[in-house]
Amino acid sequence: MKAKIALITGGYTGEAEVSFKSSAFVNSQLDHDKYDIYLITVTKEAWYYEDLDGKRHPISKADFTLPLHGDILTFDLAFIMVHGVPGEDGRLQSYFDLLDIPYTSCDALTSALTMNKGYTKAILSDIPELHLAKSVLLFESQRPEALKIVESNLSLPYFVKPNAGGSSIGMTKVKESAQLQEAIDKAFDAENTGKQVIVEEFVTGREFSEGIFRNSKGELVVLPATEVRTTREFFDYEAKYVPGLTEEITPADLTVEQQERAARILREIYVRLNCKGMVRVDFFLENDTDKFYFIEINTIPGQTPQSFIPQQVRAFGMKEGDFYGELIETALQSK
Missing domain, CATH: 3.40.50.20 (Rossmann fold)
Structure with a gap:
């Protein structure tokens, strides 16, 4: 049956x-x-x-x-x-x-935790070879003084985004102080994102996204990375879903050492957060230092035809249907 x-x-x-x-x-x-x-x-x-x-x-x-x-x-x-x-x-x-x-997918605790970007960064803060941009987490009660908190703790430019949102909805890159209040309000008011905002210092570097999953044999499989190059100011909602605005290179042009380092980091993130199924980790490779900076983890990554995971599955030499079937069989084993 x-x-x-x-x-x-x-x-x-x-x-x-x-x-x-x-x-x-x-x-x-x-x-x-x-x-x-x-x-x-x-x-x-x-x-x-x-x-x-x-x-x-x-x-x-x-x-x-x-x-x-x-x-x-x-x-x-x-x-x-x-x-x-x-x-x-x-x-x-x-x-x-x-x-x-x-x-x-991941279980309830991991899913709830990873939707909260600020809390996730706290859990991952001591992973070897992984770096985190300096940031502040703002709560609704701090909204009247948010501008002062950000400017007294961080240096321009900033990324301002809902702390529990996805698809870059409500996100703004702020390059001057006059833009900050509008960006904070936009992030706070994003629908169903928890009324929390995270503001991070901008990291200058190449942007990557990479999937990892546990197969039916219990093995952690790291997929080839995708490099993101966009004509937009940053990888926002339009850049993600409007054809022609972004160049996506899969597999990414990384040295063997960088690939191995990224794989070590991804496996540690997956285990540290007790992930299950497929997840995708986004990160920067800083230009001047060659350091990997964590952006966020996505526990229900997009699966549109142009999404990263399907690209990476194909680059890995696997058919998408076989990949999704593997996720099903692995989950059924847990029953």
Whole structure:
């Protein structure tokens, strides 16, 4: 009997648009002869499965079952493809833990922690060979004095971003003090990002993104890195999802020593944060020092056709469908 997989998409933030594209690509690559795939949309208004006729069938939130054509379908696994809230911050993971349904992503604690950029940096602060840009974490209660806090602790230019956001939504590069207040307000007001803001000193260097996952044999596999070169001021939402604005080189032009150093760092990050499934780590290689600077970790990385992970999987010599199948089989083993 084929395993029934709930491929979950949507979400409660502006990242839902990306989630729909990611889940559509994953669905197109998975082996439907091996798995029964049901695309489940999660929004604030409803959770549902839409059949081929366009009819929506509500999910029972009490036990995550699907009443369909007189039957009650249960799922063997949740393949979570929801970027942002509630798929990347631990909420869905907690829900599935309560129902004893395995899933493909990191667990609830790791998901919640890694959505908080400031807290994540604190956990990773002593990893050998990994460097962290100087930063301040701002809470809503500090909003009236945020400008003073930033300017008394950091030097221009800054990156200002929601502490619990993704897809570069609400992010601004600030090159002069007059821009700072608007950037802070933009980050604080980004929808469903926790009303916290992180401000970091800018690191001048090459930008990279690299995936790592644990396969069904229990091995940690580091994928080839991607270098990001954008015509934008920085790698913002448009640069990520508008064709032609960014050049992405996979595999990246790194020396053997740099590749090995990056792999050591990624494995340590994965273990230190108790990650599961696939994650993606973004980092800078500083121009003058050759030091790797941590940017952030993404526990539900994008899977659109142009996303980094699919590029890296292909560069690794693996088919995307086999890769997603490996994530499913690894998660099923944990049941």
